[in-house]
Amino acid sequence: MTELPIRTLHLLAGAGPGYLPAQASSVAAGVDRVFLFLFWGSAFFLALIILLTIVFVLRYRRRATRLHPEPSPAHSTRLELVWTVIPLVLVLALFAMSTRTWIQMTSADPGADPVRVQVTGRKWSWWFDHPSGKGANELHVVAGRPVELILSATDVIHSLYVPEFRLKQDAVPGRFTRLTFTPTVPGSYPILCAEYCGTDHSRMLSTVVVHADQASFDAWSKEGLPADATLAELGEQVFAEKGCAACHSVDGTRSVGPSVRGLWKRHEKLADGTTALVDEEYLRESLVKPGAKVVAGYPNIMPPMPLEERELKAVAAYLETLAAEGGAPAKGEETKR
Amino acid sequence: MSTAAVAVRAPAHETESYLEHGRGVRSWLFTLDHKRIGIMYLTAISACLLLGGVFALVLRLHLWSPQGALVSNDAYNKLFTLHGAVMIFLFIIPGIPAALGNFVLPLQLGAKDLAFPRVNLLSFWLFVAGAIFFVVVLVVGGVDTGWTLYPPYSLESARGLGILLALSAVVLTGFSSILTGVNFIATIHRMRPPGMGWFDMPLFLWALYATGVIQIISTPVLGITAAMGFLERIFHLGLFMPEYGGDPILFQHFFWFYSHPAVYIMILPAMGVVSEVVSVFSRKPIFGYRFIAVSSMAIAIIGFLVWGHHMFVSGQSRWASLAFSFLTMLVSIPSAIKTFNWIATMYKGAIVLKTPMVYVLTFFAIFGVGGLTGLFLGLLATDVPLHDTYFVVAHFHFVMVGAVMIAFLAGLHYWWPKMTGRMYHEGVGVASAWLVFLGFNLTFVPQFLAGVLGMPRRYATYAPQFTGHNRLSTVGAFVLALGLVVALAGLLHSLRRGRRAPPNPWGAASLEWTIASPPTHHNFDETPRARGPYDYSGLHEVSEEAGWVREEGR
Numbered sequence: 024m025t026e027l028p029i030r031t032l033h034l035l036a037g038a039g040p041g042y043l044p045a046q047a048s049s050v051a052a053g054v055d056r057v058f059l060f061l062f063w064g065s066a067f068f069l070a071l072i073i074l075l076t077i078v079f080v081l082r083y084r085r086r087a088t089r090l091h092p093e094p095s096p097a098h099s100t101r102l103e104l105v106w107t108v109i110p111l112v113l114v115l116a117l118f119a120m121s122t123r124t125w126i127q128m129t130s131a132d133p134g135a136d137p138v139r140v141q142v143t144g145r146k147w148s149w150w151f152d153h154p155s156g157k158g159a160n161e162l163h164v165v166a167g168r169p170v171e172l173i174l175s176a177t178d179v180i181h182s183l184y185v186p187e188f189r190l191k192q193d194a195v196p197g198r199f200t201r202l203t204f205t206p207t208v209p210g211s212y213p214i215l216c217a218e219y220c221g222t223d224h225s226r227m228l229s230t231v232v233v234h235a236d237q238a239s240f241d242a243w244s245k246e247g248l249p250a251d252a253t254l255a256e257l258g259e260q261v262f263a264e265k266g267c268a269a270c271h272s273v274d275g276t277r278s279v280g281p282s283v284r285g286l287w288k289r290h291e292k293l294a295d296g297t298t299a300l301v302d303e304e305y306l307r308e309s310l311v312k313p314g315a316k317v318v319a320g321y322p323n324i325m326p327p328m329p330l331e332e333r334e335l336k337a338v339a340a341y342l343e344t345l346a347a348e349g350g351a352p353a354k355g356e357e358t359k360r
Numbered sequence: 361m362s363t364a365a366v367a368v369r370a371p372a373h374e375t376e377s378y379l380e381h382g383r384g385v386r387s388w389l390f391t392l393d394h395k396r397i398g399i400m401y402l403t404a405i406s407a408c409l410l411l412g413g414v415f416a417l418v419l420r421l422h423l424w425s426p427q428g429a430l431v432s433n434d435a436y437n438k439l440f441t442l443h444g445a446v447m448i449f450l451f452i453i454p455g456i457p458a459a460l461g462n463f464v465l466p467l468q469l470g471a472k473d474l475a476f477p478r479v480n481l482l483s484f485w486l487f488v489a490g491a492i493f494f495v496v497v498l499v500v501g502g503v504d505t506g507w508t509l510y511p512p513y514s515l516e517s518a519r520g521l522g523i524l525l526a527l528s529a530v531v532l533t534g535f536s537s538i539l540t541g542v543n544f545i546a547t548i549h550r551m552r553p554p555g556m557g558w559f560d561m562p563l564f565l566w567a568l569y570a571t572g573v574i575q576i577i578s579t580p581v582l583g584i585t586a587a588m589g590f591l592e593r594i595f596h597l598g599l600f601m602p603e604y605g606g607d608p609i610l611f612q613h614f615f616w617f618y619s620h621p622a623v624y625i626m627i628l629p630a631m632g633v634v635s636e637v638v639s640v641f642s643r644k645p646i647f648g649y650r651f652i653a654v655s656s657m658a659i660a661i662i663g664f665l666v667w668g669h670h671m672f673v674s675g676q677s678r679w680a681s682l683a684f685s686f687l688t689m690l691v692s693i694p695s696a697i698k699t700f701n702w703i704a705t706m707y708k709g710a711i712v713l714k715t716p717m718v719y720v721l722t723f724f725a726i727f728g729v730g731g732l733t734g735l736f737l738g739l740l741a742t743d744v745p746l747h748d749t750y751f752v753v754a755h756f757h758f759v760m761v762g763a764v765m766i767a768f769l770a771g772l773h774y775w776w777p778k779m780t781g782r783m784y785h786e787g788v789g790v791a792s793a794w795l796v797f798l799g800f801n802l803t804f805v806p807q808f809l810a811g812v813l814g815m816p817r818r819y820a821t822y823a824p825q826f827t828g829h830n831r832l833s834t835v836g837a838f839v840l841a842l843g844l845v846v847a848l849a850g851l852l853h854s855l856r857r858g859r860r861a862p863p864n865p866w867g868a869a870s871l872e873w874t875i876a877s878p879p880t881h882h883n884f885d886e887t888p889r890a891r892g893p894y895d896y897s898g899l900h901e902v903s904e905e906a907g908w909v910r911e912e913g914r
Contacts, residue, residue: 044814057741065732072728075703076721085643085710093708097645097894106700107693114689117739122682125740129678179513180608182673182748186814189745193674195609196512197602200675213823217748217816219506221513222433225819279433322434324518 047212047233048188049205053124055189061117128190131203137171138164144174144181144194146326147223148266149214155244160264162231165240166209172202178326182218185231191217209235222279222324223269258341261334270325273345280325281318287339287346292319303339310335377781381881392477393881397484398463399779402772404488405459406848408450409765411495415443417841420803420834426824436820437504444507445498449530450491452760453622456629457575458487458540460771461568463779465544467872467879468562470553470888475546483539490532497526506818508615511600511608515593524593527586534579537625541575544568553871556890559650562870563893566653567632570660571625578621578664585614609674616667624663626760628656630767631698634720637770638702640868641717642709645894648701655694662691672743681740688738695731699724714866715789719770722797723763730758733808748818750829751811754804762800769796769847776851777865781878782858788850795843802836862907867899874910 046052083092131137140162141152151162164170174183174194183202184191192202216227234240248256262268262283270279281291290298294317299305308315313325330338378395388396419439422430431439462480466473474480497503501522505514514523548569552561588611591597598605639646646652668676668684702724711717733755736742746752769792777783810829815822822830861877870893875884898910 042809043812054741054745057739058736061736061739061742065735069725069728069732072699072703073725076706076724079703079706079709080711080713080721083642083706083709083711085712089710092642092644092710095644095708098648098650102704103648103651103697103701107697110696111693114692114735117735118686118689121739121741122685125744128741128744179516180510184745184748184814184816186745191673191744191747195602195675197607198609198675215814215816219437219508219510219513219818221504222437224437225433225816225821322518 044186045208047206047208047210048190049207050124050128051187051189053127057121057124060120064113129203131169131171135169137169137203139171139173142172142174142183142194144176144183146178146221147227147269149229153244157244158264160266161229162214163234163240163243164206164231165234165237166206169203169205174200174202179220180218181216181220181227184215184217185212187212193218206233209233226269254337254340255344258337258339261330261338262341265328280321283342284345287342293317294319306339307335376880377876377878378881379878390481392481394462394466394473394477394480395879397480398459400484401454401462402459404491405451405455408446408491412443412447412451413841413844415439415446417837419443420837423830424834426822426827428821433820434504438502440818441503441506442498446495448507449494449533452626452764453537454487455764455768456633456771457568457571460775461544461629464775464872465547465565465568467883468565468870469547469551470871470884470890471547471551472882472884474543475550476543479539479543483536487533487536490529490536493532494526494529497522497529501525511611512602515589515601524586524589527589531583531586534582537575538579541572545572553887553890559653560890560892563635563646563649563652564632566656567628570656571628573660574621574625574663578618581614582618585618588614609676612671612674616670620667620670621663623759624659626764628659630764631656633767633771634702634723637716637720637774638705639894640866641712641714642706643867643896644705644709647704651697652701655697658694659691662687666691669738672740673747685738685740692731692735699728715786715793716770716774718790718793719766719773722793723766723770726758726762726766726800730755730763733758746811748816749811750807750815750817753817754807754811757804766796777861778872778877780855781861782854783861783865784850784854784858788846792843792847792850795846796840799836799839799843803833803840806832862905864908867896867901867908869893869895869899
């Protein structure tokens with residue numbers, strides 16, 4: 024709360040870039056230039072309007088000694104032209120300036136060989152298929168390497184937004200959209216969903232990790248479960264990657280959907296009054312046809328999540344471990360996705 | 361329709377006011393008197409403002425803490441849908457034209473009524489029916505799509521038919537809007553008094569005329585969109601839904617083809633009010649009359665060609681985005697022209713700081729911010745990061761709430777003595793204007809800052825870094841609400857205790873101020889001869905009680 028006035032003063036004092044989010048893509052600086060130019064131009068005209076209003080009100084207030092207006096013309100074609108042409112020239116200049124930047128924002132650098140990442144938006148998580156073959160619920164890129172995202176969505180419209188990149192693109196079901204950029208500064212930046220998509224719109228968060236070099240990216244890309252990983256470990260990974268945790272907590276907290284802690288082999292009360300035993304078959308149906316058996320007290324909104332046969336068994340094994348642990352959640356489990 | 365009960369025979373020169381002419385509930389509900397219909401509209405839209413305002417306060421309280429302080433995400437989503445839909449369709453769009461316009465338009469023309477009084481009554485009842493249907497469906501159906509109703513979300517089978525029924529209700533109120541537009545256009549064309557050419561009309565009439573043109577051209581598209589929604593949902597024609605081969609972006613085009621011009625349905629009448637008030641309270645003819653009049657028409661026409669600036673990141677064609685951005689730059693010019701002319705009107709004037717004028721002064725600053733921040737969103741480079749963030753929320757509230765609602769309050773305080781025959785307490789009026797201004801800025805300036813930092817809109821929960829912004833905004837919303845309560849209290853109090861209003865309390869020159877406050881049922885005993893609407897020569901103030909009179913031949 025105390026930080027806000029200081030940040031505002033920064034913006035007003037011209038330290039604009041200090042207020043704006045960090046610039047982490049090749050186009051961010053260009054966008055900020057247009058923004059700040061427009062900001063100061065607007066500030067000038069706003070100040071002009073307010074100043075003239077105040078001065079005129081003070082100077083020309085009606086009082087006993089000044090009952091009538093002073094003679095002054097009721098129109099002036101020259102003045103009208105002045106305040107038509109000057110704003111017109113200014114907005115056309117702005118349009119040119121903005122368009123130049125926007126063309127850079129929307130087209131890949133000539134001759135560049137961008138890394139193509141397939142992006143899928145769904146309620147309420149992102150999925151990124153990297154060219155290395157690795158899929159993840161985070162986006163991983165390399166600083167200085169041009170990237171081309173091909174976006175689509177499985178259910179409703181979502182919008183991929185990275186404030187630090189100054190970029191945003193809707194992901195629309197039934198068509199592909201593109202977003203090109205070059206990340207410049209290594210680090211992690213939040214990915215937000217900017218198009219309203221229902222219950223957990225505000226929690227549809229992810230991260231873009233900008234690796235300092237290819238080696239660091241490759242190291243991440245090769246990460247994965249060891250060959251001797253247990254089925255339950257694989258299940259935990261699937262659970263995280265498919266974004267299940269967006270709606271199903273693992274610590275017993277009530278969320279959009281039922282928590283999976285203690286769920287395994289439980290008799291669930293269903294919306295239609297019957298009960299169902301949570302086993303492999305129930306799990307399969309709930310993933311492929313989520314509307315078939317809805318737990319009482321929860322909305323019927325889950326999208327279908329078809330899994331590979333082995334993944335299904337893995338998730339079942341993972342849920343079983345959550346049933347066995349029971350009791351209070353382990354420390355740090357809450358934030359695990 | 362039972363008009364017999366209403367049409368009490370009038371004496372040749374009646375003295376009873378329109379408020380006393382005919383008694384009982386039926387004499388109001390079935391009246392053909394534009395003034396009574398205006399008052400009923402005023403009551404109806406004020407109730408909607410109250411309703412939408414309560415939703416807003418609940419939303420703001422919820423956003424007190426990053427995890428959400430009050431309700432579930434789903435409830436929040438329903439609440440912001442209700443807030444937006446009620447405020448836009450039931451308050452801001454009908455607000456100034458239907459309530460103030462209905463009352464004032466015939467009076468400024470020296471006419472006895474609108475061209476089609478029965479159509480006017482029909483329009484009111486369509487509005488009421490549509491409004492009730494709408495609110496019931498929204499609440500019962502639990503509509504949570506946002507007022508923009510984007511498919512596929514809005515047409516998903518899980519969502520039921522509530523959305524489409526709500527859209528039908530909007531179309532019902534849309535027909536009310538079309539009928540009002542037709543009525544206003546016909547009246548202005550056919551019923552101007554002798555001596556009033558097009559360029560002798562008060563600028564409020566120019567504004568209502570331009571508004572009428574937009575209403576009758578754009579509103580049918582909303583009906584078409586609703587019909588297409590039904591066809592898609594029931595017959596799976598493949599219009600908007602990808603699963604049937606449709607395109608969700610098509611819906612956005614249809615939606616904004618209506619909804620962007622709708623913004624001008626809101627702002628043009630507001631500009632008309634400002635033009636009247638700034639001239640009267642500067643005691644000077646409006647500066648640049650023709651430029652202001654023509655700029656209204658320019659806004660009405662260019663305003664039809666900019667809808668695609670809502671879709672810069674949707675995936676629409678890049679060439680379309682370029683053209684829409686360019687046209688959006690152009691539509692800013694007429695608004696700039698108006699603003700400079702208003703300011704120039706005050707130059708060397710004799711400025712009187714009564715309540716309507718204080719509201720208008722705050723309008724200048726707020727409309728300035730609202731208009732200038734529109735440039736950020738009309739330009740491609742800056743819209744991309746700002747699109748769908750709180751910057752947009754703050755921008756359109758500056759235009760719709762700041763500019764339009766403040767102009768509505770200015771107009772309400774300006775014509776209140778004419779409508780009710782009572783003067784409100786000046787101190788209370790001025791205090792309400794400053795409270796509204798203060799509360800408004802406190803609510804929405806922090807939202808600009810949060811938007812620039814990247815807080816998306818329609819978020820039931822948010823990152824902790826935005827806690828400060830949101831708390832300031834919540835405090836501001838309550839100050840704004842207090843300002844509105846003070847304004848309402850001052851006006852209602854005047855009905856009982858207010859001093860009797862003279863025919864011309866402000867020294868205005870347009871025709872509505874030449875007749876009694878409140879006017880008689882027939883407004884004018886005989887058709888008046890029009891003179892310049894901003895010709896203040898010969899007007900002088902007799903006393904507070906007697907108001908201003910014109911000494912002929914001076």
